[in-house]
Structure formats: C-alpha cells, structure tokens
Amino acid sequence: MTERSERRADPAEPLDRADHVDSVDSVDSVDSVDSVDSVDSATQAFVAHRNLLFTVAYEMLGSAADAEDVLQETWLRWVDVDLDTVREKRAYLVRIVTRQALDRLRVLGRRKESYVGPWLPEPLLTAPDVAEDVELAESVSMAMLLVLETLQPTERAVFVLREVFDLDYDEIAEAVDKSPSAVRQIAYRARAHVAARRPRGIASPAETRAVLQAFKRAVETGELQSLLDVLAPDVVALSDGGGVRHALLRPVVGIDNVARLLAVGWWKRDAERSVELVQINGGPGLLVRVDGEIDGVVAVRVENGYVTGAYHVRNPEKLSHVERETVVTR
Helix, strand or coil, X not given: CCCCCCCCCCCCCCCCHHHHHHCCXXXXXXXXXXXXXXXXXXXXXXXXXXXXXXXXXXXXXXXXXXXXXXXXXXXXXXXXXXXXXXXXXXXXXXXXXXXXXXXHHHHHHHHHHCCCCCCCCCCCECCHHHHHCHXXXXXXXXHHHHHHCCCCHHHHHHHHXXXXXXXXXXXXXXXXXXXXXXXHHHHXXXXXXXXXXXXXXXXCHHHHHHHHHHHHHHHHHCCXXXXXXXXXXXXXXXXXCCCCCCCXXXXXXXHHHHHHHHHHCCCCCCCCEEEEEEEECCEEEEEEEECCEEXXXXXXXXXXXXXXXXXXXXXXXXXXHHCCECCCCC
C-alpha cells in the first residue's frame, strides 16, 4: 500500500494544501491534489471521531497515556487506508483502535506484574455533563474500570464495545477477529462476570459528594468520625504511588483496619494541603494539592449509602490528565 507523504503527529492541525503540493514536485500535480484531498478526508473523519476513539481505548486500558499512544498508532494506520474501500468510517476506525488497544492491553498486563503496590486506573478530570449520561459515567468510573481489570483482554473489548458503545455483534466480530457466534458467547460471559462484581445500589452524585465532604474534612482537619460513619464494614482502601510516592503497598480491608490507617494519617499533615471537590471519571472526586502542586486524586465506590472502596492515586505519571478536562463520549 502506498504510504502517504504527509504524516502529522497531531491530525487535528490544519494541513496547508499549497505547501503540501509544492513539496511533492516529483509527482504529477493532479495526483498530488488527489492525495491531499484523501489525507484531508482521513483527517476530518479521524478528528470527528477522536473523542469516541479515545474513550474506547481508555475504557479498554484504564490508562489515558496508553490510550493516547493507541490513538497515534490508529492514525498512522488510518492515513494509509484507501478510503474508497471504506463503507463506514466510524466503524472502521473503532475496529483499528480496538485491535491496537488489545495489543497494548497485553503489554500492560506484563507491565502490571512488576508494578510496585496496587495498580489503579489513571484518573481523568471530566466535564460535569458526563454525569448526565449515567451509563457512560458508570463505565468510566474508577470502580467500573477496576471491575473491567478482572476480564480477559478479548472479554473486556467485547464488553466495552457491546455494553457501552452498543456495537452490533458483526462489527465487534471484525474488531476482535472472532466469529459473531463466538462474540455472543464472550459477551454473555463478560456480562455475567461484570454483573457479579459491579457496584450494587449505585449512589447518586449527591450521595457521593456527601461522602467526599467527609473525606475532605478528614484530610483538612483530621476529624474522622463523620468519615467513619459512612464506611462499609468491608470497605477496601487502595492507593497507587507507582513506587515513586509513598502509598499503601497492599489493599487495606475492613472498617477497623481502614480506621486505624486514617487515625495514623493516610495523608501527611506536614505541608500546606488543600482539597477540591471536582469531577473525576464522570463522578465526584477529590483533587489534593500540597504546597499548591497536585499531589493526588481520591475517588470512592459508594453502595447503598456506604463507602465500599476508596481509591487514592498519587503516582505522578498518572496525574497529567487531572490538570485539564478530558472529553469522553460515545
């Protein structure tokens, strides 16, 4: 397949057609213009679906940095496709991004085996309107992404494409290189697996904000009672420092153990600390700053009014997407 001459790191940047034609003076001018038109068409389609493609990759990987890499790989493959052979650009792009994400997911699995301490998804600062799409908000939540971590790579791809993005089985089959009947069986297993592990009695944003206010008071003042009152008996606390920052090296389970953890100071109080209530992964979360610099993010899993999971991300490599909003869509 002929490689196009213009490959830009950011396909959203406008292409200067005159500069492009002038730079390819060894090719017939009509062919050059046709080539530029084709690149323009590829760029327009990619940019139009970029946020969707990022969301697919992120839900499959739980890592924004890796999702961005997958988008770059998708673009490099997409720009070489003969668009005259493409019937539906959105479906074709989703197929490419799914295959690239599956390859990356297998690499990530090996990387996580040597990860220091618990691995948590990379948090995203999201717009408030994400919460209005309840299914999308749940699918990108920290709690659901951790549930998706328990699926096999192909199961995860099938579940995300079917349950979140509502692709038909034939489209999914092409994306994961399986037969439609096999995809139906995988989807059935994945749904049952997720249903047994997903949060029960999902809390409203208002309930989650109330719980996080208790966390906020605990961080800012050391007053713990209001926080202890909303912890479930089987609460699990996880923190992710990536071996770079101080964090729990293993999960802390049960209200008594989490209470002791809070009592000795989950957060150091030897610096100027501020806590801001923000939208993290489609729902309320806390952004923690120390001496004005972002130090971490806290998200919670709330079921039937009680916190069953508390997730504290401090790994600095996972905090770049909480400095500005990231668009997620479907």
